[in-house]
Amino acid sequence: MHSRRPETLKIDISKYSGVEEDSPLRWFVELDDATRARRIDDGEMQVAFAQSNLAGRAKTWALGLKLHGTYAFGSLKVFKSRLRQTFEPPRAEFRARTELLKLKQGKRDVHAYAQHIRHLTSCISSNPVDEHTLVSVFMQGLADGPVKTHLFRLELDSLEQAISISEQEDFSLRQARASSTSYRQPRRYDSGIQSRWNSVM
Structure with missing residues (x-):
């Protein structure tokens, strides 16, 4: 039997033109x-x-x-x-570091917040931020809620570990919410039946 060739995905990317707005x-x-x-x-x-x-x-x-x-x-x-x-614009790393240390999740979902912190981290290459600081920044920047509470109960060694756990927790919470909203209470006819029965009596 012939082994199957790994499937490939033809993902398109944006064109890089070198203008100042491009990162x-x-x-x-x-x-x-x-x-x-x-x-x-x-x-x-x-x-x-x-x-x-x-x-x-x-x-x-x-x-x-x-x-x-x-x-x-x-x-x-x-x-x-x-x-x-x-x-690359001058002082790009300084700006990335400053933004990273003040980063907050805000109205973004956990995945978008994680992607942003990954991007800023990748912008700092000459003097990288240590993992302990990255974990602290990520956790402090999370919006208050179950995900943040869950992370603060754990001992985390790396940014990627913190991101992975937070995304899993966020996914579980979303699934639980979806299940609860999709469940509908059965319609109750007791009072109507009782009133009609009383009228007959």
């Missing part, structure tokens, strides 16, 4: 998700896929390097590093 690190998250889904494992193919999703200034920059013979990214890691050096 290279946010685009890298999209890029990594897409390369994994498409099962692109070869380094050169990963770089080629990344290039195919460039636009504007960023595309011109990459083509310019290629035309001048200095196009030697070698790997996706090198490609990302050079792109960041060229297009």
Whole structure:
């Protein structure tokens, strides 16, 4: 029997153009998700896929390097590093760190809050925030409620562990709410039947 080939998903990602509004690190998250889904494992193919999703200034920059013979990214890691050096706004890490330490869940659901804290964490690479601080920031920023209460009863070692447990707890709570709202009380006819019986009597 032939072994089945792993299925691939052709996830589309946004084009990175290198303008100030674009976040290279946010685009890298999209890029990594897409390369994994498409099962692109070869380094050169990963770089080629990344290039195919460039636009504007960023595309011109990459083509310019290629035309001048200095196009030697070698790997996706090198490609990302050079792109960041060229297009990332100054003091981006300082701003990301400041936002991270003040981050609150607010009106977002737990998953959206977790994704935001992951993004900010990925923006801080030269002097990363330690895991203990990340766990503390994540827990303190959660909205008051059952999820936060549950986490504070546990000893957590990493941000990913805290996120995983909080998302599981949030999912369980949502399922419980959905079950309770879908249950309907049976209609009661006792009083009506009794009144009609009394009128007959």
